[in-house]
Amino acid sequence: MTRMGVPVFVAALLLLQVVCVGALSAADARLAWxxxxxxxxxxxxxxxxxxxxxxxxxxxxxxxxxxxxxxxxQNAALDEAGAWLNWKKLEAQEDPLVPDDLKQRIYADVDSNLDKVTELRTEVAGVTNEFELGVMSLKMIGKYFELLADVARNVGLMWANVGSAHADRVAEFEAKLRTTAQSVNASQDVMDKLDAAASEVETARTNIANAEAAYELVRIPGTPFLKFSEGNSYLRAAQANLLSAVASLNQAYVAITTQAGV
Amino acid sequence: MNKTYLIAALILTGLLAAGCTSQQPAGSATPTPGASVAATPTPTVVPAGAAVSQGDLDALRQDIESRQYDDLQDLSNSS
Structure with missing residues (x-):
């Protein structure tokens, strides 16, 4: 290998690594937002x-x-809206748990609203005095809801969908571990852990249903961003329920494997 | 000198492999080869038909944990 060979080799490897971790672009888009x-x-x-x-x-x-x-x-606010829309598109694109029809709706909404961002940017560029700036500011406040509401509603529904998929998966593991626990005559403590997990999953499902109802109300006229936050709060609660359920399953799993001498 | 380049190349190749491995789907429960001590593989709870592994539980927990629900703010306070 020549003296120049090593730097070239290192550069090629780094380039390949960047290509390999390209799947993180939704995370990068969130940071950009x-x-x-x-x-x-x-x-x-x-x-x-x-x-x-x-x-x-x-x-x-x-x-x-x-x-x-x-x-x-105003341009900064449009940049922020554009960054959010781009992030949501990538988020939907990368998530295997999101159904295709929901993905397509999000892509269409994002593309249409990015076009509106471009139109608004042209209007902002045409502002020459304080009066026009005031008119544009009022217009922007209203348009901002329009730009983000449709995508926010569908993204919320996408998250609720993913939450349901997670709840299904936790329930599936709970059922499997219960079958196993019964087959090895596991202790009451193990059964209690499994019951606790099942109960958390049910609470999570209620929270996810409430989130879905809140996201359906992310519309104009109304208070779309407040409803979006409300849906998010329910999903955060559901997330805590599911993590608690998985923790219980983990404890049950350890107890079963210890008892079975695996 | 060539030995140094060879060692550097091996280390960088390892880093590359690690980078590629890190983008596996979060839901994938496939354990990383060689990640655990060979004598104590991750046990799978019997019976086999109803198997759940520690890797399954960890992957699900990580996927749930990784979700972020960021709120949006309107422009009424900034215009």
Whole structure:
């Protein structure tokens, strides 16, 4: 191997590794969304500062600064919406537990709303004064719901679907372990653990059904983002139920294998 | 010198293999070969027809744990 051979070999391996871990792109897209959220917060602070400056000293330069920072804020909000939409598309794409019809609905909604983001960006670029900025701000508040509501509803339903698949899987393992426990005359403690797991799965199913009902209400008119958060809260509760169930199954599993002398 | 390159190549190939292995679906319950001590393989609970392995439980737990439900905020406070 020549002196140059090693760096080239290392570079090729690193490149291949990047290709191999390409499946993490939904996780990367989430980080990009979090970054975009951070930029929106920064742009908001900058715009508020500009408005304070203008209030203290109403010069043409300060008025122009309000327009410029306002446009930057609107673009940041559109970037954030675009980043979220891209992330949701990749999330649906990569998840094997999401049914195809739901995936297709999410793809269509994302693509259509990314087009709307582009249109809004053109409108923001056309803003030249504070009056137009104010009109655009009002328009953006309403459009923001429109941009994200359809995708949020379908993403929520996608998550509920995945939650149900997880609940089914936990229930399946519980049933298998119960069969095994009965065949080896496992202790009452093992049966109690399995009962606890079954009970947690049932509670999780109730939470998932509540989440699904909340996500169905992520629509305009209404309070789509509040309903989305409500659905998320139910799913977080279901997630805790299922993790508790798996922990109980794990304890039962260890007890059974110990008793069976495996 | 060539021996050094060979060792470096072997280490990097190992890293590459580890990177490729890490993208297996989270639901996959296939245990990583050589991950456990050969004398104590992950036991599968009998009877075989109703088998559940520790790997199955771990994979399911990881898949459930990995889910994140991020909320959305409107623009009313930032425009």
């Amino acid at each position: 979090l970054d975009a959220k951070g930029y929106t917060v920064q742009a908001t602070i900058t715009h508020e500062d500009a408005k304070l400056q203008r209030a203290a000293n109403n010069t043409p330069e300060n008025r122009q600064a309000v327009v410029d920072t306002g446009k930057a804020l």
